[in-house]
Each structure stands twice: as C-alpha cells, then as structure tokens.
Amino acid sequence: MTERSDTVLESIKSNFKSLFSAEKKAAEYILNNPEEAIMLNISELAQKSGSSEATVVRMCKHVGYQGYYQMRLLMSNDLGKSSVSYDENEMLDSSQRLFEYSAARVAELKESIDIRLLIKVIGIVKKSRMVFVVATGNTTPIALDLGFRLERFGIPCSYSMIPEHFLNHVSLGTCDDTIIAISRSGASKQVLQAIELAKKKNMHTVVISAERHTQLSEYADCIIQVVEKKPKASVLQPDSHLLEIAISDALLYILQHYDTFEENTENEKKDEPYDDVELLLSEYKL
Structure with missing residues (x-):
C-alpha cells in the first residue's frame, strides 16, 4: 500500500x-x-x-x-x-489522554509486524489438528483468551493456566499440531519446556515475544515480535500486555477474513483494503 x-x-x-x-x-x-x-x-x-x-x-x-x-x-x-504528545514526567490526567496514549502504543506495532507473517501464522493454525496456546505468569490470561476465541472460530485448542496441565497436553501432541507460545521476556521456563516438547513432536511453532534473540525463539518457525518504544510517561504501572492483546485481535481478524487475505496475497493485488496491518490495529484508537 x-x-x-x-x-x-x-x-x-x-x-x-x-x-x-x-x-x-x-x-x-x-x-x-x-x-x-x-x-x-x-x-x-x-x-x-x-x-x-x-x-x-x-x-x-x-x-x-x-x-x-x-x-x-x-x-x-x-x-x-496528531494528538499524542507527552513529556517524560507528564501525568495523563483525563480519560481521553489515557486512551490516546494506549492507542498510540498499539499503532506502533504497524512499523514492526508484516501482515504476511500474520497471514502465514493463521494459515498454519487453520491446518492444525490441535493448537496448544501456552503462557505463564501475567501473560497467562492472554493465552486463555486467545485459545477460547480460536475455539469460537472452530479451531480445536488446548490451553490451561496450570503449567503442569499444558505440558502434559503438549506431550500428547503430534506433528499435525501447532503450539503458540507467549512470553514477553522469551525466557519463561515452563513455556520453554513446552516448546521444546512441541519441537520433539515436530509441531509447528509460533512465538509471541518482545525479544527475538532468546532460547525460546530458537525453536520458533514464526516469531511475532512485540516491539515497543520506551514509554514517555509513567502511566503503565503495573506492566501492561495491551500489545499482546492487539496481536491476538489481529490474528483473529485475519482468521475471520482469511479467504479474502489469501486471495489478495496470491493475486499480489495492489492497494487492497487489508494490505496493511495498520488497518487491523487502528481500531484500537477507538
């Protein structure tokens, strides 16, 4: 575009x-x-x-x-x-400024994530017998939400907030399955164990992480990297996982409209309405 x-x-x-x-x-x-x-x-x-x-x-x-x-x-x-501009020590003292700041964080993803990568991930997911979504700590709710919503689209999923449970489930997987591992640091021990198990089963592996060069990413077929500039304000305490949620929403949007995305990719059309990840993520400015 x-x-x-x-x-x-x-x-x-x-x-x-x-x-x-x-x-x-x-x-x-x-x-x-x-x-x-x-x-x-x-x-x-x-x-x-x-x-x-x-x-x-x-x-x-x-x-x-x-x-x-x-x-x-x-x-x-x-x-x-045009509206987001903050000093380092500025308080975001209105609902408008708070939400504008969050929207600007999400909008930055368009600079680092290629729409073709997201389409590739969904293509893998659609062909999978089972999708295992794993995470630990404060990213666990992201994994549970993504797994639940994938099931709403008819994708068989396995997900659990208990590491022992998802490790057991992954150990029963096959080469027809896919694992989606979510870890901001890329160093979560149980998530790393899960993706190691998945690799031994010859599963497709997808990693959502803020770090590209980690042990976790070494096992990944696809890496969706959550890149964020240094925050200019101290509003984001405790740690926010808004960007991981935005990635989940973008993947689910592509899943919903996959036939259109696939057709556009195959035909290499120019100026398509779904040609830019910005169009997927802009709605967060609402």
Missing part, C-alpha cells in the same frame, strides 16, 4: 466541492465531529448526518477510499498521530 500524503480530513476537504448534496451532509458531519465520527458505525453516522448508509459509502469512495470501514480506521490513525 502506498503511503498517504493527505489525512482523511484533508481528503474530504479537498474533494468536498465535487460531492453530491446528500454526500456533503455526511462529509460535513465528519469534518465538524471527527472524534465522534470514528466512534460511529455506518448506520449511526448515516442517522446523525441525515443521510443513508449507501450515501456514506459513495461519499467515502468519492474522496478516495474503498468504503467507510477503511476510511474510519485511517481517520482514527490520523487523529491518534
């Missing part, structure tokens, strides 16, 4: 005169209420602007986007970039 030179609001302004009168209603509402607009679905925006859903879609296409969903995510990203 090519880099955009204009923000969404700039694109709307520059194309405003060419819009039809009904489309201008939706455009005017977005221009006058950008922060509110990114929180509205297409039906809500149509109702508030006095237009129709079809009119909103046409307006989005006339100003250069493929639809309202894409435009809203990009606008959310624009607003997040």
Whole structure:
C-alpha cells in the first residue's frame, strides 16, 4: 500500500466541492465531529448526518477510499498521530489522554509486524489438528483468551493456566499440531519446556515475544515480535500486555477474513483494503 500524503480530513476537504448534496451532509458531519465520527458505525453516522448508509459509502469512495470501514480506521490513525504528545514526567490526567496514549502504543506495532507473517501464522493454525496456546505468569490470561476465541472460530485448542496441565497436553501432541507460545521476556521456563516438547513432536511453532534473540525463539518457525518504544510517561504501572492483546485481535481478524487475505496475497493485488496491518490495529484508537 502506498503511503498517504493527505489525512482523511484533508481528503474530504479537498474533494468536498465535487460531492453530491446528500454526500456533503455526511462529509460535513465528519469534518465538524471527527472524534465522534470514528466512534460511529455506518448506520449511526448515516442517522446523525441525515443521510443513508449507501450515501456514506459513495461519499467515502468519492474522496478516495474503498468504503467507510477503511476510511474510519485511517481517520482514527490520523487523529491518534496528531494528538499524542507527552513529556517524560507528564501525568495523563483525563480519560481521553489515557486512551490516546494506549492507542498510540498499539499503532506502533504497524512499523514492526508484516501482515504476511500474520497471514502465514493463521494459515498454519487453520491446518492444525490441535493448537496448544501456552503462557505463564501475567501473560497467562492472554493465552486463555486467545485459545477460547480460536475455539469460537472452530479451531480445536488446548490451553490451561496450570503449567503442569499444558505440558502434559503438549506431550500428547503430534506433528499435525501447532503450539503458540507467549512470553514477553522469551525466557519463561515452563513455556520453554513446552516448546521444546512441541519441537520433539515436530509441531509447528509460533512465538509471541518482545525479544527475538532468546532460547525460546530458537525453536520458533514464526516469531511475532512485540516491539515497543520506551514509554514517555509513567502511566503503565503495573506492566501492561495491551500489545499482546492487539496481536491476538489481529490474528483473529485475519482468521475471520482469511479467504479474502489469501486471495489478495496470491493475486499480489495492489492497494487492497487489508494490505496493511495498520488497518487491523487502528481500531484500537477507538
């Protein structure tokens, strides 16, 4: 996807005169209420602007986007970039600033994670007989949540908050299985033991970690690295695993729309709506 030179609001302004009168209603509402607009679905925006859903879609296409969903995510990203600026010792003293800060952290993932890697991981997951999701300590809830939601999409999963349980389950796995190991440090002892067992069973191995060069990553077929800049404010106490949750959400989104992603990858299409991981993660700016 090519880099955009204009923000969404700039694109709307520059194309405003060419819009039809009904489309201008939706455009005017977005221009006058950008922060509110990114929180509205297409039906809500149509109702508030006095237009129709079809009119909103046409307006989005006339100003250069493929639809309202894409435009809203990009606008959310624009607003997040322009609004987040903090001094090292500044307190985030309002709900708006707190959530903007969290959104900016997630948005940084787009610089380090290739969408093709996420598609590859989901391709492996879909072909697996069983997916083992393992973690220990304060990343355990991330593993339990990911395993549960994968099951909701029909993917057989095994996950447990007790290391002895998931180690026993992994030991019964086969070469048709996949293990997803989550460890911020890449050095969690029981997680390392689990992936060592999985490798002996010739399973596919996926690691989600903040560290690339660790013993855990040596066993990984795919490494999804959670890279984060040094925090500029002291708001993140105790330790936050927002980025791991964002990765889980992105993987599940790709799983939900996998046929579209796979088709786009095979055809090597340009300027596809799902061509950039930023579009997956921008919704966190909500």
